[in-house]
Amino acid sequence: MSNKNQFLKSPDLLPITQNGKKVGSLGFAFIWVGMAVVxxxxxxxxxxxxxxxxxxxxxxxxxxxxxxxxxxxxxxxIGVEHGLSFPVYMRAPFGTVGTHMPSVVRGLVASCWFGVNTFFGATAMNAILATISGFDNWFVCFLIFASLQVLNTALGIKAVERFADLAAPVIIIISGWMYMTLSDQALQNGREVWTWVENPATGGAAFTAFMVVVMANMGFWGTLASDMPSISRFVKAPKLERNWFKRNKAQVAGNLIAYPIVQTFMVVIGAVSYIAVSDYDPVVALQQSASGVILGVLLLMIVLAQWSTNISANLIPAAVVFSNVGGPKVPFGVGVIGAGVIGIAVQPWSLFGIIIDMLLIIAAVLSAIVGILISDYYLLRKRRVNVPDLYESEGQYKYMNGVNLAGYFSWVIGGGIALFFPTYSFIVGFIIGGVSYYVLAKYWWFEKYKQAELIDPSDEKYLGLTVGRDWKIELEKGRSDVEIEIAAATSK
Known part of the structure; x- marks a missing residue:
């Protein structure tokens, strides 16, 4: 086996088989409950x-x-069907070498959000300690909190699910209490939460303000829209299931039910917090409206929420990306530590004042990648993937020196144009990136670099879970590089 091939076959990046999928519908929904409190x-x-x-x-x-x-x-x-992570599948639309640039961008964004959320949780932790013991040093709390999260993440995805199982019910219950407390505080200040507006916008300005809220929401979670495969590859799904919705029912429970409900409720709490005390930070609001044990429990919810969010949405995706770039010499645990160090180094306490602007920029950059992924996976390959070649340095995804120029041109075009339309950044980047890639790849790049699954779109050769296949990439020398195991024709 060549060194280049070995570099593409880091153990942490291999396809997850059916037996390795440990997260069920309820577990995935609970992970979302924890992730959305940010x-x-x-x-x-x-x-x-x-x-x-x-x-x-x-x-x-x-x-x-x-x-x-x-x-x-x-x-x-992509993760459910083939067990592939985001950076590995990105070798298809960007190349075995080209995958690194967009993947690293996503990894850096995730690391920065890890730092921001850790700082937020550390302020709540510091408030708890100050109330209980008089200790008051947010930076020490920040370092301790960051270290604990990195350690927990290194234990693996099942540890994340178990932690979310513990945190999610607490978060749901206490969030309701928080809303009622802040609403009462707002009424005491003469503001009715459902009618009060600080500076009401009308006409075109109101529509612009509406779209900014839409794009800001999409900008933040757009990071996870691009690399959802890194998490979904651990989600349980039935084998031999051709119905897309049934195959992805666990994902639907989290992405289309739990996420919208919890995210909306968190936005409401931030809004009510601002109406109550002119500060969207509920730590500040709670310190003004609660005390004693009640305050301590509420602040603990904030700490638990940031913990479960950072593990699932930031540390795991970033670690997978860095492991992909570094190869076998950078295992998953080292990637987690790298993400943690970056999250601290960016000094997240200085980023609060520009969060909304950051979200709109992130939406522009990452939305084009989401469009490219969907265009490549669904419109061009029609979910069929030559998985073995994703791990071969001389395979079909080598393209030109490991780079797919159709992917890069589309990313630059889609993301670049979206930056000029921040109010609609995610929509613009997604559509232009996806359409550009489809045209450039189908009528130019894939004419030069033939793709096996496009020439022969065979279900048996190039589908995974749908036909009962576990993709297995062999690492040992002296054996075949790729072994495809046809699993039992029964679904779990």
């Missing part, structure tokens, strides 16, 4: 009610969540 959601709500009533902010959030949840489920089928 600072960005509070900021979106607090920013939105400065120009719109709470009802319009909720409508914009629901629209964004349902649309993005569908995109997440679409890209997540």
């Amino acid at each position: 600072l960005a959601a509070f900021a979106i709500g607090g920013s939105g009610v400065q120009s719109l009533s709470l009802g319009w902010v909720i409508l914009a959030t629901v629209i964004a969540c349902v649309a993005l949840g569908l995109l997440m489920t679409l890209t997540g089928d």
Whole structure:
């Protein structure tokens, strides 16, 4: 086996087989409950009610969540069907070498969000300690909190599900209490949460404000829409199931039910927090409206929420990306540590004032990648993938020196144009990136570099779970590089 091949076959990047899929529908929904309680959601709500009533902010959030949840489920089928992670599948639309640039961008974004969420959780942790013991040092709490999350993530995906199982019910119950507490605080200040608007926008300005809420929601979770396969490859699914919805029912439970509900509720809490005390940070609001044990429990919810969010949505995707770039010398655990170090180094405490602007830029850059992924997987390959060649340095995905120029040109075109339309950044980037890739790949690049699954779109050769196949990539020397095992014709 060549060194180049070995570099593409890091153990942490191999396809997950049916036996390795440990997360069920309820577990995935609970992971989403934990992931959706984040600072960005509070900021979106607090920013939105400065120009719109709470009802319009909720409508914009629901629209964004349902649309993005569908995109997440679409890209997540890559992980469900073939057991592939995001950076590995990206070798198809970007090349075995070209995958690194967009993957690293996503990994850096995830690492930055890890830092932001860790800082937010650390402020809550510090408030708890200050209330209980008088200890007051948020930076020490930040370092401790970051270390604990990195350690938990290194234990593996099942540890994440178990943690989310513990945190999710607590988060659901206490979030309701938080909403009622903040609503009462707002009424005491003479503000009715469903009618109050700081500076009401009308006409075109109101529509622009509405779209900013939509795009901000899509911008934040657009990161996960691109690399949902890194998580969905661990989600249980029935073998020999050709119906897309039945095959992805566990994903649907999380992406199209749990995520929209919890995300919308978090946006509402941020909005009500801003209405109550003119600050979308519920840690600040809670310290003004609660005390003693009640305050401690509420702040603990914030800590637990950031913990489960960072593990599933940030540390795992970033670690998978860095492991892909580094090859066998950078195992998953090292990738987790790298993500943690980057999250600390960016000094996340300085990023709060520009969160909404960041979300719109992120939406522009990553939406084009989501469009390219869906165009490549569904429109061109029609879900059929020559998986063995994804791990071969001289296979069909080598393209020109390991780079698929159709993918890069489409990314630059889609993401670049989207930056000029921040109010509609995700929509613009997604459509232009996807359409550009389809045209460039089908009528130019794939004419030069033939793709086996396009020439012979065989189900038996190039589908995975649908035909009962577990893709297995062999690592040992002296044996075949690729072994395809046809699993039993029964679904779990």
